[in-house]
Amino acid sequence: MTRADDRELFKTAYEAWEAKNWVVAGESLERLVQRRPDHRRAGVWWYDAALAYKFLRNWVKAYELGREAAARAKRGKQDPAFWNLGIAATIMEDWATARDAWRGYGLTVPDGDGEIMADFGVTPIRLNPDGGGEVVWARRLCPARAQVLNVPTPESGRRFGEIVVHDGAPNGERTVDGRTYSVFDELLLFRASGLPTTTVEVTAATPEDVRALAALFDEHGYAAEPSSGVRMICACCSESSVAQDSHHAVAGGQRVNLAAPVDEIPALMERWQSAARERRSWTAAAEG
Structure with a gap:
């Protein structure tokens, strides 16, 4: 040539x-x-x-x-x-x-020979950006991987605890308590989670009842995500700057996505309900 x-x-x-x-x-x-x-x-x-x-x-x-x-x-x-x-x-x-x-x-990473497992703080991750584009919070394990901390909706195809590889170019922002975090797009699923997502219908008289449910599952290493904490926004807005309330919780009837072994959910939900039976109730829905 x-x-x-x-x-x-x-x-x-x-x-x-x-x-x-x-x-x-x-x-x-x-x-x-x-x-x-x-x-x-x-x-x-x-x-x-x-x-x-x-x-x-x-x-x-x-x-x-x-x-x-x-x-x-x-x-x-x-x-x-x-x-x-x-x-x-x-x-x-x-x-x-x-x-x-x-x-x-120019970054500092831990020494070692195997997989990098550190704590680089939390960040929002846009799951499946070519699909639903749901944004969740995740803990960064290295500059390119993060572990999902929320319970994604079943439609997202992702689960609590999964590890995803994400891009390094920010694509939007989330502001919480005056601090701004960059949103990064998922590139692929690196490691799947064994915890299925189960949806239940919950009635809670106060926001504190909702927080108590989330705290109970968290104590066991699981997670509960009320639908009142999920905001539906357009892709254009999602890729810009969005403010979030870290203490947001809403009382009343709503769906809650649970990340836990299916056979343990009834006992956990009964424990939550029995602590304030006059204010709390639930019914089973579906596993995702």
Whole structure:
């Protein structure tokens, strides 16, 4: 191939990029950088090729090309090549490469050889962004994974306690008690939860009764999510800034999603009801 061929390949790659034709963009950029590995923009081409495969959710290629991009990036300067490699390496469960990528980006992660299991604080995660796009709270275990703390609605296809890999680019905000948190989109389910979601109908006379139900399940390592805590908003609003009340609870009749072994739910619900039988009642609904 001639330099004219290289220019044509470059044009094809970035025209495909503008059209979001990630297959053509990724393949063309990979061919181009393999032909011109010493070009001054080779690092950019490696990065863009890896990013195209990330958009395609081809994690093997994103990992392979991401290693090349990161090898040409400056460490400790928050270069996104390291972040994208960190995501791909996490999905591939190459923990040594993931640790090195996060450190190359400029983050501090725990030492070790296996899976990164730390506490990077809580953050909102948009589950299944191409579907319902439900936003839940999750605890970050590493820069790219978080464990779901809410009980997602059955329609979301996700469960309490599941670990998801999320993107590093914020897509919206949630403000709670004056503090703003970035919302990150789920990329994939990393580890499923064994706790099914069961929906029950509950009548509670006061908000404190609702909070008592949530506290009871929390004591056992499970979770209860009243429907009064779920807000339905459009995708445009969800991807902007939204204020939330951390103490929100509503009395009355409502559905509650429970994350617990099905055979333990009746006893827990009876315990909750018996503590204030004149104010509390429940009926079984469905398992999800």
